[in-house]
Each structure stands twice: as structure tokens, then as C-alpha cells.
Amino acid sequence: MNTIIFAIVVLGLLGALFGAVLGLASKIFHVDQDPRLEQVRECLAGANCGGCGYPGCDGYAAAVVAGGPTNKCVVAGPDAAAKIGEIMGVSADATEKMVAHVTCSGSNDVAQPRFNYSGPKTCQAAMLFGGRDSKDCRFACVGLGTCVEACQFGAMSVDNGVAHVDREKCVACGACADVCPKKIIEMVPYKQKVIPTCSSQEKGGVVMKQCDVGCIGCMKCQRECPLKDGPAITVENNLAHIDYSRCIGCGKCATVCPRNIIKWQFGAPRPRPVVEEKKEA
Amino acid sequence: MLTSLLSISLGAILINNFIFSQFLGICPFLGCSNKMDTAAGMGLAVIFVMGLASALCWMINEWILMPLDLGFMQTVAYILVIASLVQFIEMFLKKSVPSLYSALGIYLPLITTNCAVLGVVLLNTQNSYNFIESVVYGITGGIGFLVAICLLASVREKIEFADYPKAFEGFAIALVTGGLLSLAFMGFSGMKIF
Numbered sequence: 001m002n003t004i005i006f007a008i009v010v011l012g013l014l015g016a017l018f019g020a021v022l023g024l025a026s027k028i029f030h031v032d033q034d035p036r037l038e039q040v041r042e043c044l045a046g047a048n049c050g051g052c053g054y055p056g057c058d059g060y061a062a063a064v065v066a067g068g069p070t071n072k073c074v075v076a077g078p079d080a081a082a083k084i085g086e087i088m089g090v091s092a093d094a095t096e097k098m099v100a101h102v103t104c105s106g107s108n109d110v111a112q113p114r115f116n117y118s119g120p121k122t123c124q125a126a127m128l129f130g131g132r133d134s135k136d137c138r139f140a141c142v143g144l145g146t147c148v149e150a151c152q153f154g155a156m157s158v159d160n161g162v163a164h165v166d167r168e169k170c171v172a173c174g175a176c177a178d179v180c181p182k183k184i185i186e187m188v189p190y191k192q193k194v195i196p197t198c199s200s201q202e203k204g205g206v207v208m209k210q211c212d213v214g215c216i217g218c219m220k221c222q223r224e225c226p227l228k229d230g231p232a233i234t235v236e237n238n239l240a241h242i243d244y245s246r247c248i249g250c251g252k253c254a255t256v257c258p259r260n261i262i263k264w265q266f267g268a269p270r271p272r273p274v275v276e277e278k279k280e281a
Numbered sequence: 282m283l284t285s286l287l288s289i290s291l292g293a294i295l296i297n298n299f300i301f302s303q304f305l306g307i308c309p310f311l312g313c314s315n316k317m318d319t320a321a322g323m324g325l326a327v328i329f330v331m332g333l334a335s336a337l338c339w340m341i342n343e344w345i346l347m348p349l350d351l352g353f354m355q356t357v358a359y360i361l362v363i364a365s366l367v368q369f370i371e372m373f374l375k376k377s378v379p380s381l382y383s384a385l386g387i388y389l390p391l392i393t394t395n396c397a398v399l400g401v402v403l404l405n406t407q408n409s410y411n412f413i414e415s416v417v418y419g420i421t422g423g424i425g426f427l428v429a430i431c432l433l434a435s436v437r438e439k440i441e442f443a444d445y446p447k448a449f450e451g452f453a454i455a456l457v458t459g460g461l462l463s464l465a466f467m468g469f470s471g472m473k474i475f
Contacts, residue, residue: 007354010345014358018365025369029376120444 034065036087043083045075049152051173064088074098075171097190098172100155100165103199104141104184105261108161110212112136122146127181135161137210139199141184147176167265193249194242196221197263201237215239215261221253233262286417289410293421299397300429300459301466306397310430311455313388320434324427326388328420331401333370334363335419338402339412359402367393397426429466433459 041061052072054060064070070088071081077097117134119125123142126133133142143161150156155169156176163176167190177185184199196215200207204216217238225231232246233253240253240262254262299305306327313323338359346352371389374382392398401422405415436458445454 003350006349007351010349010351011354011357011361014341014345015361018361022365022368022372025372029372031375120442122442125442 037061037065039087040064040084043076043080043087044073045080045171047075047152047171047173049075049171049173049175051075051171051175075173098187099167099170099190100172100174100176100185101188101195101197102141102147102163102165102185103195103197104139104162105197105213105263106135106137106140106162106211107159108143111140111161112210122149123179123181135210137200137202137207137214139182139184139201140211142182146179146181147185150175150179189244191249192242192244192247193265194247194251194254194262195265196233196240196242196261198239198259198261201239203238207238213259213261216259218258220256220258221262224252224256226250226252286414289414289418290421290424293418294425294428295466296469296472298425298429298466298469299400299422300426301463302470303400305400306395306426307459309388309391309395310426310433310459311452313391314430314434314437314455317431317434317438320430321427323388323391324423324430326392327395327397327426328423330363330367330370330389330392330395331398331423331426332416332420334359334366334398334402335405335415336412337366338362339405339410339415342406343412355403355406356399359399363398363402364393397422429462432462436462 041057044057044061046057051074052060054063054068054072057073060068060072064084065088070084071078073080073084074097113134114136115129115134117126117129121144123133123144123146126142126144133140135142141162143158143163145156145158145163147163148156148158152173152175153169153171155166155171157164157166163185165176165185172187174187177183177187182199188195198213198215200211200214202210202214204218207214207216215238217235217240219235221233221240222231222235225233227246227248232248233240233242235241240257242253251264254264293299297303300307300310309323309327313319341358341362342352342355346354346358351358367389371382374389401419402415405418408418410418433455437455440454440458449457
């Protein structure tokens with residue numbers, strides 16, 4: 001009986017001692033944390049996707065409190081940016097909603113194959129064959145869905161050998177763009193209506209052989225662009241690019257593209273073919 | 282003295298590796314071995330905590346439990362000591378060595394209830410090691426853990442690209458891999474140094 005009481009007393013004392021030490025330590029080693037850190041953290045989406053460019057939501061919250069930009073959390077959206085701005089006492093710059101876009105249209109029907117691939121089902125592994133996958137085009141989507149796995153929001157899918165983005169589910173965290181071995185996924189403004197959907201920088205003749213829908217750099221879109229201070233769509237390295245900050249979304253380039261790769265985005269009204277009135281001199 | 286320390290170290294790292302032959306600390310071994318970075322962080326944190334826990338528990342055992350004839354309370358007392366120690370270290374690091382805290386911080390609470398840490402202090406008592414031997418056994422046991430978890434992490438990183446059956450995805454293939462690694466380490470078993 002005595003032993004039991006003795007054991008209880010000794011362990012109780014030990015416990016009390018450790019408790020006291022820990023209590024004291026929490027006072028001595030108290031780290032003053034900015035109370036705003038917790039508040040900012042609560043406004044963020046908490047997905048730890050890394051889309052803001054900081055290591056996780058905690059990392060970004062710390063960066064915000066240290067004076068970083070308040071609008072980097074694309075997942076939580078502009079409302080959260082406004083709230084964070086309120087906490088930090090600065091006006092939030094509005095975030096433009098972005099979405100990921102796979103700049104390749106070369107589905108299995110239209111892109112010429114180079115060989116039959118039956119290895120591991122990741123794009124990185126398929127790329128190990130001399131830096132090129134089974135499609136003949138060096139710039140084509142591999143279509144094995146590494147981006148689908150990388151997406152935490154279920155926005156990516158692979159259909160007939162080409163990855164697609166569900167624009168409604170996409171939060172533009174950029175995880176897919178990071179893992180894509182061909183770097184053909186880019187972030188575009190959600191409201192952008194026309195997007196060139198090809199990445200091939202080959203010359204027109206080569207593209208013709210490799211793919212039925214690749215950009216051949218014919219410059220028709222560039223000539224068609226109605227902007228007065230230079231076209232918003234330009235052909236560089238045999239590939240059409242749009243300057244999204246200048247594009248007005250008239251859609252003329254999409255209607256003239258002979259390869260139909262300037263894709264009209266779902267949800268926006270389709271452009272009518274513009275009948276040009278030839279001015280005879 | 283030195284030879285006994287060397288024999289304890291090699292024993293803890295290779296022959297009686299905590300994971301591969303004593304099967305202690307399997308939870309973080311599987312949970313934190315997805316990536317090399319996390320595996321290395323976890324391993325370093327384990328070395329740190331095992332070394333300190335060995336030292337402190339030796340003192341508690343030798344100076345408090347043994348004189349009072351309370352040897353049967355070792356397990357309970359050790360759990361108490363380890364839990365408070367880890368809490369204390371966490372607070373201390375946060376204030377004094379923030380860089381180390383940011384490297385090990387998230388792993389420290391995970392180790393509080395790790396059976397490898399409790400195992401090392403109980404084995405110290407069981408083998409009646411003296412203070413220096415206890416600390417060396419703790420630290421080298423941690424090194425053994427680091428070796429094991431880094432081996433598994435490097436294999437798991439490669440396995441990502443292998444063509445294994447769908448049913449083996451995730452933990453299943455990790456367990457199979459861990460088992461094969463353990464089998465290899467069984468080759469050391471029964472070896473005697475000096």
C-alpha cells in the first residue's frame with residue numbers, strides 16, 4: 001500500500017514539476033506573434049496549393065503580414081483579398097481571375113504519332129525517349145495526365161490524348177503548369193475570349209506534316225487584328241501569341257485562322273464571320 | 282570504453298536498426314517517406330529528440346526512480362519525460378533558434394508519442410548503459426532511423442515512375458518496399474563486433 005502511495009506522490013510531483021517548467025518556459029520563450037497573422041491565415045483558402053508562390057498558406061500569411069501583396073491567393077478570390085486588405089489596412093488590388101489553358105489541340109485524331117508508347121503512364125516517363133514523347137510534334141501535349149494528378153481541384157482531364165481544363169473548377173494555382181514537362185499550360189485571364197491553342201514553333205511545312213491543326217505561322221491573324229496601335233496578336237517563332245492586356249476580344253483572328261487553332265472560349269458568344277468589304281480604289 | 286561505444290553505435294545503426302530489425306517507429310517511417318526532404322527533416326528531428334530523451338531519462342531513472350525503488354514506474358515516467366521534453370524543445374527552438382525550428386518544427390510534435398523514442402530509453406535501462414553510452418545509443422539509434430527513412434524515401438521517389446499494379450498504389454507498395462529493405466538489413470543480424 002505504501003509503495004502505491006509513494007509512486008503516486010513521486011509521479012505526481014514529477015508531473016507537477018514538468019508542468020511548472022513548461023508553464024515557465026512558455027512565459028520565458030514566448031514569441032510575440034502578430035495577431036493579424038492568425039486573421040490573415042483564416043481568410044486564405046487553406047488548400048496549401050502554393051499558387052501564390054509562397055510555401056503554403058502559413059508562408060503566405062507571414063509574407064502578407066510582413067508587407068507582401070494581399071491579392072496573391074487566387075483560390076480564395078477577390079473577396080478574401082479585400083478582407084485581407086481590411087485587416088492589413090491597405091486597399092486590395094483587384095485580382096483578375098485567371099484560368100489554366102492547355103495550348104495544344106493535337107488530339108490523337110489529328111496529331112501524327114511517332115511510335116506506340118506503352119510505358120509508365122506519366123508524361124515525364126514518356127518524355128525520356130530522347131526528350132520526345134510518342135507524338136511527332138515536339139510541342140504537343142503528351143496526354144498521359146500528369147497534370148490531372150497534379151490538380152487538387154479536379155479541373156484537369158485528358159480527352160483523346162489532349163489535356164483539357166474545366167474553366168469553372170480551375171483556380172489558377174499553376175500546379176499543372178509546373179508539372180507539365182512540355183510547359184504548354186499557361187495562365188490566361190478568365191475573361192479572355194480568344195486563345196491560340198497551339199505551341200508548335202516549327203516552320204509551317206513541318207507542322208503540316210506533323211499535325212492537322214497546328215499553327216503554321218501564316219500571319220493571317222496578325223493582319224486581321226483591327227487594333228490601330230499595332231496588332232494584339234503577333235506571330236513569333238512561327239507561332240501566334242496574343243497580348244492579353246491589349247486584346248479586345250473581337251474574334252476576327254479566330255474567324256480567319258485557316259487551322260482553326262485560335263479557340264473561342266466556352267461561355268463567350270461566338271463571333272460571326274466578318275465579311276470584309278473590299279475597298280476598291 | 283571507445284570500443285564499447287563503437288559497438289553500440291554500429292549496433293544501433295546497422296545490426297539492431299530501430300526500424301528494420303526492432304520495428305519501432307514504423308508510423309513516421311511510412312508517413313514521412315514520400316519525399317527526400319521531409320524524410321531527412323524527420324530523421325534529423327528524431328536524432329535530436331532521441332539523444333536528449335536518452336540523457337534526460339537516464340538522469341530521471343538513475344537519480345529519482347532507482348533511489349526510491351520505483352523501477353516499475355519507468356514506462357510511465359519516461360512517457361511523461363519525453364512528452365514534456367518535446368514540448369519544451371519546441372518552445373525553446375521557436376524562441377532561440379528559429380532557423381532550426383522552421384526546419385524541424387512540424388516534425389517535433391509528431392515525435393512526442395513515437396515508440397522509437399520510448400523504445401530507446403527503455404532499451405537503455407534494460408541494457409543498463411551508463412550516461413555516455415545512453416546518449417550515444419540514443420543518437421546513433423536516431424542515425425539508424427535517418428538511414429532507414431532516407432533509404433525508403435529514395436526508393437519511393439523512384440517507384441513513382443515504375444509500372445506497378447494499381448492495387449499496390451500508395452502504402453501497399455511502400456510496405457512491400459519497407460519489407461524488402463528490412464530483409465536486406467536482416468543480413469546484419471547476429472553479427473558481433475569486438
